[in-house]
Amino acid sequence: MTEKRTVTTIPVTSPQGDYDVTIGRDIYSGIPDALADDVQKVLIVHPPAMGARAAALRESLADRYQVLLAEVPDAENAKRVEVAAFCWQILGQADFARSDAIIGFGGGAITDLAGFVAATWLRGVSLIQLPTSVLGMVDASVGGKTGINTNEGKNLVGVFHAPTAVFADLEVLDTLPRNEILTGFAEIVKAGFIYYPEILDIIESDVAAATDPTTPEFRRVIELSIDMKARVVGEDFREAGLREILNYGHTLGHAIEHAERYQWRHGAAVAVGMMFAAELSRLAGRLGDDAVDRTRRILDSLDLPTEYPVGRWNTLLATMQRDKKTRSGMLRFIVLDDIGKPSVLTAPETALLFAAYQEIGS
Structure with a gap:
């Protein structure tokens, strides 16, 4: 039996601002509603495997925002200070303001990285998480924990930074191995x-x-x-x-x-x-x-x-x-x-x- 095309919203309380986790299929059309009215620029952080989807997402947002893409390594290889610095460089060169936003579009490691970059750029910009793995949906993207790894251990450097919204689109899981x-x-x-x-x-x-997933x-x-x-x-x-x-x-x-x-x-x-x-x-x-x-x-x-x-x-x-x-x-x-x-x-x-x-x- 295939699950119905309904949308579930789970509210999350945070001292940095409450937000919703939206669960369903084909739900990314709701992203603009989750962004503040004064957002002008958006950076989508994604792994290579999500390149085509990230490009499609950029196209869907291009009529309202200046959208840039940051392709980063997959999995834990993304959670390095060198990769965070790469993202900071993109933000700096594009003159990203505190009113702009970052989207984490990938698995748990990518949402951890994107959250860390959003938390540290100008001491905090808006963040939307689009988890594309089971792990990302049920854990990494919810709760505001962000971080990168060091040679001494995992997640030893990080910041609590709540997203403004999380969209768990089950459709992206259909093709996962x-x-x-x-x-x-x-x-x-x-x-x-x-x-x-x-x-x-x-x-x-x-x-x-x-x-x-169906x-x-x-x-x-x-x-x-x-x-x-x-x-x-x-x-x-x-x-x-x-x-x-x-x-x-x-x-x-x-x-x-x-x-x-x-x-x-x-x-x-x-x-x-x-x-x-x-x-x-x-x-x-x-x-x-x-x-x-x-x-x-x-x-x-x-x-x-x-x-x-x-x-x-x-x-x-x-x-x-x-x-x-x-x-x-x-x-x-x-x-x-x-x-x-x-x-x-x-x-x-x-x-x-x-x-x-x-x-x-x-």
Whole structure:
């Protein structure tokens, strides 16, 4: 059954200004309504794979704005200070004013970069996010986190900068390779484990339907995931408390990405991180065996990895100790007391961490 051509709007509360996430098909015509009346210039930041679509979007906006394109590398290769400087150069040469706008048109890494550039140019210009991946739609484009990577770790340099609008057009997902859909599902699974167990039920009921962009099941898990993100960041914009739960699986996941020089997709690394967090939750006496088994079973059904080489532990531990989530030198992990009930485990013993890691070791 193909999902209907309807539009869903999810509001997001932000101290920098409230905005809407619009979900549907063929919805980019609403972009001008989301831009302020005094916008004259727009920069579209996009990866090579979105070149044709970005050119078409420029044409659709050209009668109202001066539109420039900035083609940047794909995936994590975009999140480098050299790439941000390239975008700043374009903005400077085009005399972009504080009243102008930037559009992030790509996956999660592209929206992270575009958000960082928008936050830093003239101390902040308007931003619209057009995520074109599952990961970008359910996570990266919502919430106002922006950032780039350094040699020392992922997202260590960044700014909170809320967009003025997010358009999640499901139509752009129709042609994504199957593995791109599945890696993006790691963040959807995360939303199921920490907030909306209904997501897990939908995946277990029919994984093929849940991962097909044309079905109502797919749209439902996308909407639930975005709604979860909107609720959490609406209560905690700057990650002072509740927003920490969004890091479930990310502490080890980011360390794996760094160890792999960002050749692993974010979703694959987070999948291993969630498996580790589930095992850590169990060994800490917080989570039952059934929930841990369910984690592995769901990730396996999505062809997501649940193991990582045992011999890499010392490298991963050193990276995690530099993670931005560490406080006063103490590691903090989001664990589960039950499905849908996340909590914080502060400064766990290294022996406990290693024991959990051995459970996912290959």
